[in-house]
Amino acid sequence: MSASEKVPSLASSAPPPSFELRKGANGLDKIVLREARGSSAEVYLYGGHVTSWKNDHGAELLFVSSKAAFKPPKAIRGGIPICFPQFGSHGSLEQHGFARNRFWRVDPVPPPIPTNTLSKAFVDLILKPSEEDMKIWPQSFEFRLRAFTFTFAYHTYLSVSDISEVRVEGLETLDYLDNLQNKERFTEQGDALTFESEVDKIYLSTPTKIAILDHEKKRTFVLRKDGLPDAVVWNPWDKKAKAMADFGDDEYKHMLCVEAAAVEKPITLKPGEEWKGRQELSAVPSSYCSGQLDPQRVLQSS
Ligand SMILES: O=P(O)(O)OC[C@H]1O[C@@H](O)[C@H](O)[C@@H](O)[C@@H]1O
Numbered sequence: 001m002s003a004s005e006k007v008p009s010l011a012s013s014a015p016p017p018s019f020e021l022r023k024g025a026n027g028l029d030k031i032v033l034r035e036a037r038g039s040s041a042e043v044y045l046y047g048g049h050v051t052s053w054k055n056d057h058g059a060e061l062l063f064v065s066s067k068a069a070f071k072p073p074k075a076i077r078g079g080i081p082i083c084f085p086q087f088g089s090h091g092s093l094e095q096h097g098f099a100r101n102r103f104w105r106v107d108p109v110p111p112p113i114p115t116n117t118l119s120k121a122f123v124d125l126i127l128k129p130s131e132e133d134m135k136i137w138p139q140s141f142e143f144r145l146r147a148f149t150f151t152f153a154y155h156t157y158l159s160v161s162d163i164s165e166v167r168v169e170g171l172e173t174l175d176y177l178d179n180l181q182n183k184e185r186f187t188e189q190g191d192a193l194t195f196e197s198e199v200d201k202i203y204l205s206t207p208t209k210i211a212i213l214d215h216e217k218k219r220t221f222v223l224r225k226d227g228l229p230d231a232v233v234w235n236p237w238d239k240k241a242k243a244m245a246d247f248g249d250d251e252y253k254h255m256l257c258v259e260a261a262a263v264e265k266p267i268t269l270k271p272g273e274e275w276k277g278r279q280e281l282s283a284v285p286s287s288y289c290s291g292q293l294d295p296q297r298v299l300q301s302s
Contacts (some may be wrong), residue, residue, distance in 0.1 A: 008155040010016065013121065019034075021106075021123075024070070028045070028046050028070060030044045031045070031053070031123050031125075033067040034121055035121050038056040038057070040053075041053045041054070043123060043150055045105065045125065046070075046104075047081055047102070048125040049075075049076050049082070051055040051064055051076060051078065051079040052079070053281070060159055061159055061221070062080065063256075064076070064077070065248060066248050066251070067246045067282070068246055068296040072103075075101050080156045082153075082154060082155070083099070083151075083152060083153035083155050083259075084225060085097050085099070085148075087186075087232070087261055088151075088263070094155060097152075098137070102130070102133070104127045106123060107125065107126045110122075110123075111124075115302060147268050147271065149266045149267055150263055151263050151265060153232055154228070154259060154260050155257060156259050156260070157255050158212060158221055158255065158256050158258060159255060161254070163235060163254070163256060164194075164253075165196050166213075166256055167193065167194055167213045167215070168193040168210065168233065168256075169213065171210060174189060174204060174206060175188075177201065177263075177264065178199040178201055180199075180239055191229065193233065195235055198239070199235050201233050203231045203233065205229050205230070205241075208225055208226065213286060215286065218285060219284070219285065219286055223281055223285075224277060225260035225279045226278040227276050227278060228262050228277045228278070229265070230261040231260060231261060231264070232257065233259075234257040234261040235252055235257065237252050260277070262277065
């Protein structure tokens with residue numbers, strides 16, 4: 001099993017990429033990645049968890065709760081937790097699987113980064129099962145001669161100015177499973193999604209590109225994905241926000257989770273097979289015209 005997690009930036013040329021190992025909250029190790037033009041990202045080894053992604057101007061693009069605990073075994077609230085080998089409660093494991101509360105390590109000899117990405121700074125993190133993990137989920141993610149099945153999500157918390165001003169394009173008219181209605185299947189009606197109450201939906205067989213438009217910030221996130229057919233959209237709204245110890249009462253107004261995922265049809269790997277699930281996020285000015293879902297073209301021409 002292989003999972004790729006790359007946050008691209010606008011860097012175009014020269015100075016060598018850098019990544020530093022630093023101490024983060026509560027002494028936990030984190031990787032800091034910087035691109036030549038100033039954008040940066042932080043990834044905690046705990047959970048293989050991206051906790052920060054800043055643009056060239058230093059503005060934070062991901063949401064992390066002011067109440068996030070950074071205390072194992074609790075998963076960090078915000079950023080991009082990795083839900084593996086189980087999404088949500090779709091199985092017998094703990095909610096969202098265990099990858100988000102295990103310690104990952106840096107792969108010292110990573111495979112080459114794909115040439116079609118603009119990103120120059122990157123790190124490959126690896127998670128291998130411990131003996132304890134093998135007891136609850138007896139599958140090796142690497143060389144076990146047996147097929148195994150899992151579900152997955154890059155549980156991405158985007159930072160938005162005001163949830164009531166946000167629109168999501170690319171999911172309209174699709175079927176979804178509604179976690180708020182016993183995972184029953186419905187069809188999304190109408191236009192782009194907007195938000196005025198709690199939402200917890202798994203959109204099925206979605207396009208590979210989804211746009212999240214933040215009118216107030218004049219910013220559009222473009223989420224591109226491969227190997228991950230579904231997309232989860234989650235906002236806890238006021239009541240659930242109040243019920244979560246690691247989430248501020250009003251913080252639901254400033255976040256939206258849009259998660260590249262494989263939930264409806266679990267993935268089965270046979271011996272020797274590899275699976276890649278890739279999510280790429282870009283942030284572009286909202287002068288970007290919806291329908292023209294090619295952030296690289298927008299970036300290059302701006
Ligand atoms: O509190 P957790 O375990 O991080 O999960 C947060 C949410 O994650 C979302 O992806 C799920 O669809 C929700 O049902 C869930 O409430």
